[in-house]
Amino acid sequence: MFVSENGNAGALIDVTPVPQQIHILTACDSIFPGASGYRGFIGLPCQPYVTHADGSLVTAKAPAQVGEELVAYAVGLGATSPAVATGQSAAAPAPITQPVALDFNYRLNALATEPQMPGIAPAFAGLTTGFPSLYQVNFTVPPPPVPGQFVPGCSETASPGTVASNLTVSLGGLASFDGAGICIAVPAA
Numbered sequence: 001m002f003v004s005e006n007g008n009a010g011a012l013i014d015v016t017p018v019p020q021q022i023h024i025l026t027a028c029d030s031i032f033p034g035a036s037g038y039r040g041f042i043g044l045p046c047q048p049y050v051t052h053a054d055g056s057l058v059t060a061k062a063p064a065q066v067g068e069e070l071v072a073y074a075v076g077l078g079a080t081s082p083a084v085a086t087g088q089s090a091a092a093p094a095p096i097t098q099p100v101a102l103d104f105n106y107r108l109n110a111l112a113t114e115p116q117m118p119g120i121a122p123a124f125a126g127l128t129t130g131f132p133s134l135y136q137v138n139f140t141v142p143p144p145p146v147p148g149q150f151v152p153g154c155s156e157t158a159s160p161g162t163v164a165s166n167l168t169v170s171l172g173g174l175a176s177f178d179g180a181g182i183c184i185a186v187p188a189a
Contacts, residue, residue, distance in 0.1 A: 001013050001014075001015045018175040018176065019078045019079070019098045019173070019174055019175055020076055020077055020078040020098055020100075020173040020174060020175050020176055021075075021076035021175070021176050022074060022075075022076050022077060022100070022171055022172065022173055022176045022177055022178045023074060023075050023076050023178050024048055024049070024050075024072050024073070024074045024137075024169075024171060024178045024179065024180045025048070025049040025073045025074060025075065026046035026047060026048050026049060026180075027046045027047040027049070028046035029046075047059070048072070048180035048181065048182065049072070049073040050064075050070055050071070050072045050073075050169070050180055050182050051070065051071050051073075052064065052068070052070065053068075053069060053070075053071075058070060058182045058183065058184075059183065060154045060164065060183045063154060063164055063182075063183040063184050063185045064141045064167075064182060064183070064184045064185070065141065065184065065185050066141050066142070066143045066144075066184065066185070066186060066187065067140060067141060067143075068140065068141050069123060069138055069139070069140050069141075070138070070139060070140075070141060070182075071136050071137070071138050072136070072137045072139070072169065072171065072180060073128070073134060073135070073136055073137075074135045074136070074137060074171065074178070075133060075134065075135060076135075076176070077096045077098075077100065077125060077126075077135040077137075077173070078096055078097065078098045078173070079096065079097045079098065080094035080095060080096055080097060080126055080127050081094065081095060081097050082094055084127055086133075087132050087133070088132055089127075089129070089130050089131055089132045090126075090127035090128070090129050090130070090131075091129065092129060093124070093126055093127070093129055094126050094127040095124065095125065095126035096125050096126050096135070098173055098174055099117065099118060099121075099173065099174070100115075100121075100122065100125050100137070100171055100172065100173045101115035101116065101117055101118060101119030101120055101121060101171075101172055101173075102115055102119065102120040102121070102122055102137075102139055102169065102170065102171055102172075103115035103116070103119065103120070103169075103170040103172070103179075104120075104141075104142050104167060104168075104169060104170075105167070105168040105170065105179075106144050106145065106165065106166070106167055106168075107166075107168070108166055109166070109181070110166070110168040110179075110181070111168070111179065112168065112170045112177055112178050112179025112180075113168075113170045113177075113179065114170070114172050114177045115170055115171070115172040115177065117172070117173075117174070119172075122137045122138055122139045122171075123138040123139060123140065124136070124137070124138040125137045125138075137171055139169065141167070141184055143186075144165070144186055154166060154183035163185070163186055164183055164184075164185060164186075165183070165184050165185070165186045166181060166182075166183065166184075167181070167182050167183075167184045168180070168181050168182075169181075169182060
């Protein structure tokens with residue numbers, strides 16, 4: 001590829017296209033007007049955009065529940081079917097064409113981990129209706145691998161009969177992966 005300015009071609013640059021460049025969005029991402037870098041919980045520099053079904057953010061004060069379906073917002077998930085022109089919003093849900101998988105990690109301050117392919121498939125992964133280039137990934141919060149297991153660290157208390165726990169949700173595809181730390185309420189042992 002090269003860039004031409006006023007009829008003069010610049011230097012040739014090698015470009016390697018990839019089918020996906022996954023990034024789960026946070027409050028620090030500049031695609032949101034007034035991005036503030038809100039420090040929501042567990043020492044993260046930016047609150048991830050993972051929401052409950054009603055659209056409210058999953059936070060330490062409003063943790064997700066085991067078995068609840070959540071929505072993570074992302075960019076870079078690649079082509080969809082039907083195809084949507086770059087910069088245009090989807091008129092209807094448009095699922096992605098390249099496979100993605102999820103990984104759930106109940107360790108404190110866990111970094112994103114590359115999910116195994118094929119792996120745990122999300123309930124839906126595709127463009128969000130009405131927003132150009134914004135993808136959503138719908139998934140269900142799994143129980144801890146060991147019943148009663150929890151990872152302390154969420155700064156707020158959970159509802160009676162539960163304990164607050166950290167969960168890192170990772171999303172990966174053929175070429176990239178990213179993750180988000182969220183707070184969940186795990187049934188007390």
